[in-house]
Amino acid sequence: MDLGGGSITRADLLGMLQGLHCAWEMGIRKAILQTDSKTTIQLLESAATTHPHFTVVSELRQLLQKDWHVRIEHVREGNAVADYLASIGHSRSLGVHIFLQPSSMLNYWLLFDQLWFAYVDKIKNS
Template identity: 55%
Template sequence: MGLRHVQVQTDSHIAIQLVEGAGERHPHLALVSEVRRLLALDWQVEVIHVFREGNVVADYLASLGHSRPPGFHFVDTQCPVLNYWLLFDCMGVSTPRLVCND
């Protein structure tokens, strides 16, 4: 796509640690290695942590992808749930995180 500066957001601290080099014996090392290869291409990529409430669209897509086999998958642009979350994201609506203090 010709992008030169990319920011990757994830709600997983573990994913960031794996991409940065931890866990050389992880069961998904092939996938982690492919992500590392992509990050090393000729572009500037910043990988940052965000809470899942900060990017509900990505959280929804990750959940959707988790239920499918590895590989590329295209999401129908007419997906009502995705359109709902995209609208909320465009409007800047956030979802609260409920925390139980024991």
């Protein structure tokens, strides 16, 4: 998907929208949508209708109201999987790329994130 110009918030919203569309089309009915952007979450929870990204926010809200359960979570910086996917995105052609099986490198970053977040949770709960 070519985002053209725009802000990080717009890119985050469009990524959420595309990801949720893909999940719905694949028959996924329970999902966790994570973002490190508090601004994005605030926009989704806000009733504001004059924000420049209102059209995308409105589309996301409609999608979230379908017959499924999507939990939206704020995650702190340190999402290595997202960073890795963003870095390889620069070398791919424009369009949506769906990975049915994670590569060995993606598996590495998935494990890294699992261990990192388990460690952070352990410290928070100590």
